[in-house]
Amino acid sequence: MLAQAASLLNINVVILDVGANAPAKQVVSPRSPGLAHIDGSFADSAKIRELAAKVDVLTVEIEHVDAGVLQDVERAVPLGVHPSPSTIRVIQDKCVQKQHLAAHGCPVSTFMEVEATAASVTSAAENLGLPLMLKSRTLAYDGRGNYVLRETTQVQEAIAALGGRPLYAEKWVPFVKEIAVMVVRSAAGDVASYPVVETVQRDNICHLVFAPLRSGDATIAARAREVAEASVKTLAGAGVFGVEMFLMHDGSVFINEIAPRPHNSGHYTIEACETSQYENHLRAILSLPLGSTALKVPSVAMVNLLGASDDMSEINAVVAHALSVPGAAVHLYGKSECRKGRKMGHITVVATSDAERSLRIRSLLEHLPTPSS
């Protein structure tokens, strides 16, 4: 989606990913032989150096990268690396990220470091109560890396499930809603935020996004945007950041986590905002003027197309239905294989009212494949 936005602005993109048919490479062809895409892993330091040597600005779409290599190449890339490798380093360890946010006065719920031992996890459960959210500090995404400890008898199982990785623990947050705000930060340090969205996760994975946030109290959205903007200001570097938050019963918010990149909860901006999160990411890292973040439709929803099995025809069935739904825009990512829980694409539905939006997405939801457990 970033490549699509770049293409419309004649911005040349060189992509590092495995295989000649990686999804982003399907979207943009190299404009000259010198700008050929690179075949390799974004975890391979030699490949990252090869990419850095070819570009004016380097950006990443995943935080699980080698921040050290990015730091090494930073000075050799004329417009730098965004988000800043120092920001990636803070964010890629969720416990360090929470410590950073707390130290800068951003609202986060209670958390503590734990060792991956039964004694340490048990003591965290005694301290923070049950249920306890046990999380991998690193390499976590789509809920892979979280374990909800309901009883202390599950401690061994939890440690085994999280694969012996470095862990930390969070107090369980009894939120009323999960919300998110996309924030764009220019190279000069100015920030602008998108409207607050409500996100609905199923099995820890983002399932639905609704915008704008509806609540009886209009100050909630304004406050959430302030908190999100303030949190992004504590992080170095330009680009788009996705700030995931918990909305509490009393209207207060806690930051759950920050993604230093365009985010699933911002996909709706492609059809529903004056400038998409992708275009604004490009504008930010290229020192172009930021675009308006305003909604241009009254109501929007996004539904993720998650594989229910390895059968892509289940996804194709929803897509076929979506083609008959007014206001629905299908995005399929061109991934070579469908797998259970894998994000294969998404559908955005715009509408003139929330009521119309509900009608439009209801039938889509009825056609979604149901994951077998």
Ligand code: ADP
């Ligand atoms: P991921 O990196 O996989 O997105 P998150 O830390 O965002 O992991 O957790 C995934 C989901 O788990 C959240 O969106 C939320 O629904 C739930 N969750 C995370 N932390 C807590 C918590 N402390 N209390 C209650 N629910 C939580």
Ligand code: NA
């Ligand atoms: Na995450």
Ligand code: MG
């Ligand atoms: Mg998350």
